[in-house]
Amino acid sequence: MLRQAVRMTTPKLSPSAVAQGRIRAMNNWLGARVNMSTTAGKEAIEADVLHRKHLSSRTFVLNRPKALNALNLSMVRNMTPQLQAWDASDLCKVIVIKGAGEKAFCAGGDVRQVVELANAGKQDEALDFFAEEYKLNHMIATLQTPFVAILDGITMGGGVGLSVHAPFRIATEKTLFAMPETNIGLFPDVGGSFFLPRLDGETGTYLGLVGTRLKGIDTVYAGIATHYVPSERLAALEDRLAELETKNHDVINMAIEDFVSEPVHGHKYALSDDREAIDRCFRFNTIEEIIAALEKEDTLFAKKTLATLRTVSPTSLKVTLQQIREGANLGIADCFRMEHQLARQFLNGHDFPEGVKALLIEKTNAPKWAPATVEEVDREKMLGQYFRNQAPVPLSLSNTTTWKEYPFRRYGLPSEEEIRMVVKGESAGSGPLQLTPDEVADVCVKKSGGKIGVREKVQEVLSRKVTKNADGELKWTN
Known part of the structure; x- marks a missing residue:
């Protein structure tokens, strides 16, 4: 369910206002809505x-x-x-x-x-x-x-x-x-x-x-x-x-x-x-x-x-x-x-x-x-x-921050590698026991905080990457 968004109402204009006045008033309101004055509007x-x-x-x-x-x-x-x-x-x-x-x-x-x-x-x-x-x-x-x-x-x-x-x-x-x-x-x-x-x-x-x-x-x-x-x-x-x-x-x-x-x-x-x-x-x-x-x-x-x-x-x-x-x-x-x-x-x-x-x-x-x-x-x-011909002037960045993995990766759907770790019991929360496909999906959904789309991606990945052995255990294929 969507949360109720705060909305601004359109100001009522005087019924006796002439057409030009109505247009000017509306322009003033629209300018305020996007934080632009009418004098700066054209620019x-x-x-x-x-x-x-x-x-x-x-x-x-x-x-x-x-x-x-x-x-x-x-x-x-x-x-x-x-x-x-x-x-x-x-x-x-x-x-x-x-x-x-x-x-x-x-x-x-x-x-x-x-x-x-x-x-x-x-x-x-x-x-x-x-x-x-x-x-x-x-x-x-x-x-x-x-x-x-x-x-x-x-x-x-x-x-x-x-x-x-x-x-x-x-x-x-x-x-x-x-x-x-x-x-x-x-x-x-x-x-x-x-x-x-x-x-x-x-x-x-x-x-x-x-x-x-x-x-x-x-x-x-x-x-x-x-x-x-x-x-x-x-x-x-x-x-x-x-x-x-x-x-x-x-x-x-x-x-x-x-x-x-x-x-x-x-x-x-x-x-x-x-x-x-x-x-x-x-x-x-x-x-x-x-x-x-x-x-x-x-x-x-x-x-x-x-x-x-x-x-x-x-x-x-x-x-x-x-x-x-x-x-x-x-x-x-x-x-x-x-x-x-x-x-x-x-x-x-x-x-x-x-x-x-x-x-x-x-x-x-x-x-x-x-x-x-x-x-x-x-x-x-x-x-x-x-790749070996170095630039005479290296690229100058605005800050020195760097990393090798995206720090906010968790906000997207789980990667195939993250799903693999759950299947193989290598991920926190997956446990040491063999999981069924539905249980793998449950673990991934829980780890994501209930994110919509996680279950569907996990099911798609498992359909390609997982087989069952004679004992019914899941096996991740390379």
Whole structure:
């Protein structure tokens, strides 16, 4: 049951007021509702990021709906100092970020603008976008104040960087997630080297290389979002968050849980049928081995995946696989530093400008990659150029905070590893005795505090990963 949200009532206007007076009065009220004066209204509406204050909450609204809220350097510079100020404020208890319009949270970074700068010989200015974007991403990841990202629409590339490292990521029925960078000759940056290898099994490797899209509640099952809230409940949720007078993350989590929707009856996780094949084929450390494993599968999934891998940038594929393997063992700060180094090389390379030109500028959809095939990309040369060629000026972050695992991982659904530990009796609360599938689900639900969606994910994972031996005991398969 949703908690009753505090709402403001529309002021009654004088029946004798003329039309212009009614319009002016309404504008005054609307301005107060979003904490903007009427004199600043026009400037705020035209800003690419709006700042809103309501009780104890502070909200960023990405305000380029015609461009699907694509992130540019102006937006990054708009948000960074304000985010620092809000994080330091005792009056601000929770920070929210969302997108304007009906279609997108943020459809990615404005890479066309970046490439145009690079093509004009302004590589340093182009690199500034990546440097300042990564600094903002790291700041979001290490905030003291609870940060809530509302992914109500397309969330790709740069939009993922603004959300995936936050403790609370809310998906809706409109959410469409992807990291499609290899398609334009880039790599899944914005901390992709950190969050992708920490998804279940080889899910992150698959998503990073192939750019597959996930929708709605599937982003919660995958570990990208932490909660699923229907879009019609978002306004009430925002009002509820604004009422809270604490920075306690557990309290914020409980407030969000009040608005979460039960999983759709009969819904099946989009990757469920292919998860075993994903783990089999994408566990290797070279693209050639991954391609050979997919060819051996000889299934519709494998054929579609191979078709995609043969279309995207071969250089991007090899760099992406290496960055994911490297990132699995790095702290989050070092992941951003590595990605800054990679971005510098891609700006000076061939495939990124070529991909943007062919797909986003000229729209021929036929980029000419160089090298043209995976076999032509020499791995040792790639490692030397992209991973051993240190940047002359390392990425400077706003703070030194780092960690190797997300500190607020508990607010999402349990990972496959956490479920495995319960099955094998290695998790606190699971006990030494052999559990039935229902008991495994019960333990996981209890450990999560009754979180909606836990039982459904546990059941899906057990259906793939667990068998019974002759004595009826559960056995976890690799």
